[in-house]
Amino acid sequence: MAVALVLGASGAIGRFLLPRLVVAGDDVLALSRAVRTSDAPRLHWLRGDLEQALPPLPALDVLYSCGPLDAFARWYARAPMQAARIVAIGSMSIESKQASADPHERALAARLHDAERSLAATARERGAAWTVLRPTLVYGAGVDHSLTPLVRRARHWRVFPRVAGARGLRQPVHADDLAAACVAVAAQPHCAGRAYALGGGERLAFAAMLERVRASLPFRTVPLPVPLPLVRGVLALARAAGSTRLSPALVDRLGHDLVADDSAARVDFGYAPRPFRPDSACWDTTVPFSGD
Template identity: 40%
Template sequence: MDGETRTTAKSPPRGPVVVLGASNLIAGCLLPRLAAAGVETVAVARRDVALPPGVGFARVDFEAETDWRVPPGAAVVSVLPLALLAASLDRLAGARAIVAIGSTSLHSKAESDDPRDRATAEKLARAEAALAEWCGRRGVAWTVLRPTLVYDGYGDRNVARMIRLVRRARVLPIARPSSGLRQPIHVDDIAEAILGALDEPRARDRAFDIAGGEVITYRAMAERVFASQGLTPRFVVLPVPWLRFAFACAARAGIVRETGFGSAVFARMNQDLVFDVAEGLEVLGYAPRPFQPPRWAPVTPRRRRP
């Protein structure tokens, strides 16, 4: 199913639809769906992006001063960072509805030992509250979708990074026993959930946690990544404190450049990051696939020394 856009039985939303953050991976799946359904669509991004035929484009940098305003009566889909959307809401006056992407990090990082994680959760909570308050004052329908671990296997910060690491090093460091549960969700399934939220009365003024179609341990997820690349799973299994120390030393020595590892990331390998998504499945009507990372170009076996 990788690289394919699946169809949904739900009627297409009425236009126009404005997609903010059109260079995002989720938008890359959503825009072809909207175009195929014949929905009048405008993609908004701060740089040029490849677009399906018939999709309009507006170059807008939401972090800079701009006179751009959303067309009156449009439905807005935002895959911008939620805090950036919250700071830009006055540009959306006149929209009939806003569907925004948040994150289950709102829940999972709220009690983290890492202050950066807690700050992330607090930032998401403030942004959601600001969106709900602004839309409530203006009578604009809003929906927030909070995906779990997001992947496409090529450009994401989760599975794609793991793929690059196992292809380069042929080994993956994990925390013993890496039994924490995950629900990886493919970006195209998020796009399907977005379509399910547009013009859906039951989704109005609500937030939904959304997830993939399979619950899997962190270790099993990593094993599947190895298998997808035609490699035998090989792990360096260490206690969490040792992993933190090893990565800190490797980063100082310039051996690794993985910038996404905070102090709590290894501990989370043994935490269950699963969420009740039954309501979203029923209301939004999306059908998420089980976890299957994509196969990149064939891996060239290492030559053995004579």
């Protein structure tokens, strides 16, 4: 039995990680900014924010960070706490956006690099074993910022984009497969001090990925052909309006492969993600947490 703290417990990966830890017999502390009163056997919710002081914490066997890596690394460097094992979720954006034409995306990649270095340095100082997992496009809990927004718009407008020419390969990974990876890697001492790229179980063209999302919807939609120049123009307008999330550089990547070589993860801790076969539950935010 281990004592585990889960940061980002209400996010996509956290909501799948909590029940896995409880079933494994761990005593789980789950951090959320919102007030939660749904404690369950072996699960206790804490209210707090990494940018502020957290409630007092016991000595931890494992600390799982499922939220933004840069915020976690800053908090971990200044937090007076001890955890023997650290498992943190990063992002493959550390590689895919390193040479982006968009300065905001290059800055994100730099922040991820700095966060990984800071995490490693702090863990070494405290004698903790650390591992970073770098997933590709995450889906499965209805809270992602990539595919779920398309589903929401389709629900409202009953149309779904069909982007011709978007042939770059993608490797979407289900949040529950990442939760399983967190548990698996925490139990493997030889995975300490490493960062692992993690993709889903299937590589498919961006346009084909969108078609599978459309097929998963519980309502009918009309496919709407969207030429790449139009996508570029819309994103440019979004950037001019102040959006830093939607970048014209996204169009450039539609023709490039954004996949992960996760062979090391498959060998080191038995990583075995599912193929991309989404259903309507993947876009549903009402799936309960363990204890809700």
